[in-house]
Each structure stands twice: as structure tokens, then as C-alpha cells.
Amino acid sequence: MATPPAVGATAFAPPTRFAVPGRIAVSGSAATTWQTATLTEIRRETPRAATFRFAVPAWAGHLPGQHLMLRLTAADGYTAQRHYSLASAPDDSGHIELTLDHVDGGEVSGWFHSVAEPGDEVEVRGPLSGFFAWPGDRPALLLGAGSGVVPLMSMVRHHRARGLTVPLRLLVSARGPEELVYAREYGPETTPVFTRSAPEGVPVGRLAAAHLAPLLAEAPTGGWEAYVCGSNGFAEHASRLLVKAGQPVDRIRIERFG
Template sequence: MTETMTPSTDETTDEAFVPPTRFAVPGRIAVSTGTATTWQTATLTEIRRETPDAATFRFAVPAWEGHLPGHHLMLRLTAGDGYVAQRHYSIASAPDDSGHIELTLDHVDGGEVSGWFHTVARPGDSVEVRGPLSGFFAWPGDRPALLVGAGSGVVPLMSMLRHHRARGLDVPLRLLVSARSPEELIYAGEYGDETTAVFTRVAPDGVPVGRMATAHVAPLLAEQPPGGWEAYICGSNGFAEHASRLLVQAGQPVDRIRIERFG
């Protein structure tokens, strides 16, 4: 089982520069990461409320050379007194959104960067970004994808889903997403038949409440597509452990599970 730490929380850690490379899948997508070491100016153009605690922030980044679904970036905020804060964030938008990227951020209690975005930021404000980073969790659209996320862990998975739709890919894709309630389900209006939502505290009438369970996972593993699933899990430490255990118990090969964790 391969894994990394997720970029979608308020963190202060930096990561090593990524050398120039090129990801390519014939008929799918090709992305240069030659600018991954360069800071670029990103201008905020739009803010969309997703849930009471999460919002999507759309940026114009003219020199952005693209990304793969599942990539993340480093964002740098500089205060008037020179104080600098850097955070890793997953990219929510599909790669075909030329010259623009979108980030969906939770309002983290005490988070200085997420707090600024949710209480201060307005269209026209600028930040700096560097990326794309970390090809480990990337999905170029070349293999069946089983996506499993909880809370804001759905952000990089939504980039994959949007890419799948934008390109009209016929490769199988399924999404299992967990939220505490329908009100807290990020991107609720975008899901279709490929998605199963699980609610842990409050659910719509007729939908059981509870954690993601074997009953949610087993049917997907039973309908293995040719070549089998490549599984992508994103969420908190506890959720990642729980979800990966469910997948393995249902028959998913350990070496075909990719994990990003909050923390």
C-alpha cells in the first residue's frame, strides 16, 4: 500500500522542489511540470460557497502549465509586515481549465491561511502558488479508478471526476464519499450515478446513518472492471485507515491502493 500526507489541510511544512518531468497518456492528458519550482502570481477571481465551512476559490494563473487530477500545489501568503505562511492544497479543478485553478478550503479553526481566505480574501486579491506537485496521487485517466473520500478529502477526487466528465472518458470510475450530513457534503450538486454518499450523523429520509462499511465497498469490488480498480483514498488518518481496511477485506490488492492523509 502506498501513501503520502495530504496537502489539503493548514500545514506549515514545505516540500522538496520537483524536477522538470512530463506526464503523458496517449489520448488522455499531457502535463509539463517544468514550472513546478517557480512561484507564480495567482489572482483570486471568484469565491463559491460549498458548505457552511467550505468554499471554492478560483484563481487566474496565466502561466500555469496544467496539472494531473490528484496533484496539489504550494500556496504562499505574505502579510504586510513581511510574515510568510505556506500551505499545501489539493487542486479541485479539472486539468482542462486553462489558465485557471480552483482550490476548495475548509475553514479550519485557528488556521491562519484558511481563516484569511474565509474572512478576508476578496476577488482581486493575489497570492503565490508553486506546482503542480506530487505525482504519486495523480490519476491521468488511463485506468479504472475507485475513489474514496471523506470531508474535504473529496477535493482531489473531484478533480479526477471532473476530468473524467470533461474528456468523456469511458474508463470506469466510481466515487464513495462520506460526510457528516447532506449540508456538509462538498460539491453536493455535482454528483451523479457514479457516486455513493455515506452520512455519519444526519441523512436524508430513507438513507441509513453510519460509517462507511463493507456494504458500501463490497459491491464495487464485486464488479471489477477489466484490469481491476486503482483505488484512491483521501481523508483523515482515521478515515484512511478504516477505508483502506475495508477495501483490502473486500479483495482490493494492497499494492493498488493510494492514500493521502490529513495531518
């Protein structure tokens, strides 16, 4: 999923080691090593998205917001590789989770949604990239749409698991309640925006300045570090709304797909 940063974002080279509050340091050398990941669980999130949990005993850890490279190898030796954001918070369980949309015609997502079952093995390499990572050390305003919420959920889960007191807010956009990934997990830190259908009494419409205003108004001293993830269209729209509302351009990190 990860791509180079765009509007208002300046990439930096990740350090060789990362420190996460309450978590072991992550070695940069892990990014070059393929490991076997065994599928242990599949959880349905929406009609078109599911979470896949893997056992990776030698996983070195990751920062919330990082991604990995996944490789499938067919019996005839054909391989397919894809980047996927990590949905799980960093922990010492030896497990990681990915949440994948079922993309029409997608050979990797199609295999996961139509063929994969617990016990299957794939290869993973990572974690990768430090640009979109959130170590839990700064106030974070998270904006995601569709499966763009995946790396942001890793941040939310990390925030909860470690009992961090640094402010964190999540605004997530979906077409309707049935397409809201991780709907069962959201708490008071989350504001949903529905663009096509919504529960009775909830307005319908695209992400707008009015949705951001109350979140920006409660910015802590020093302001927010904003993380935006979603399709090209959503990333452009959300980042422009943030800039227009006064969010410093150099404090907007963007990850996009599509």
C-alpha cells in the first residue's frame, strides 16, 4: 500500500533502529530478510475486507504505520509480491495482522479471500519505511478512508495497548456503516464520516471542513502531527482541507494507493 509521500510531505531515511514506548527496538536489517508467515486466523471485517493473522516467530517488531512486503509462490515457481500495511499494534506475541480488501481481478487479494485457510504459509519481509510511522511520542490526528484506515488502526491499537496519554484522534470515512472497517473497535477517539448511507439522524456527505474543525480546535499545545491514508482522491482532498484549516504543511504525512 505504501507509496512515496505527496502534498506537503517530506520523506526521510528511516534510522537503523526504532524505539517504540513499551516495545523492543526494531532492527533495520529485518527489512531485507524474508521470513515464513503461517496463517492462523481469518476475521471478516466487511463484505469485501478481512483481517488475516499470521504467526511469524522471528518478527523483529514494527512501528505503528509501517508496512511489509508479502510474497506468494505458486507450485510452478511463479511469484507475486505486494506491499501491505500492518494492522496490528507492536507486541511480543510473534504474530502480525494484515487487513486486505478483495480487489476485483487481484491475484494476491483474490487468493487470500477465495483460497487461503489457516495453516497456509506465505513469505514476508519487513517492516519497511519510517516515513508514515508513529512512535507514540507526539499528538496524532489520523484521517483515513476505506482500507486506508489499516495503518491508522495500528496506531490506535498501540495507543490503547500501551495506555499512552499523548492525544490521538481518528476520523475515518466510509461509504456506509457496512463498509466501515474495524467498526466494532472504535471508541470515543473516532469520528466516522459516511459518504453514501448512514444510520438515521447521521448526515451523509464527503469529508468537509466542518468535520475537521472540532478536531483542530482541540489541538493540544504544539498542535497535531497529521497522518492521512487512502486513495489518491481522498489523500489530495483531505490534505488540502487540513492545509486550508491551518495545519502546517510540514506536519502532514500522506500515504496513498490506487
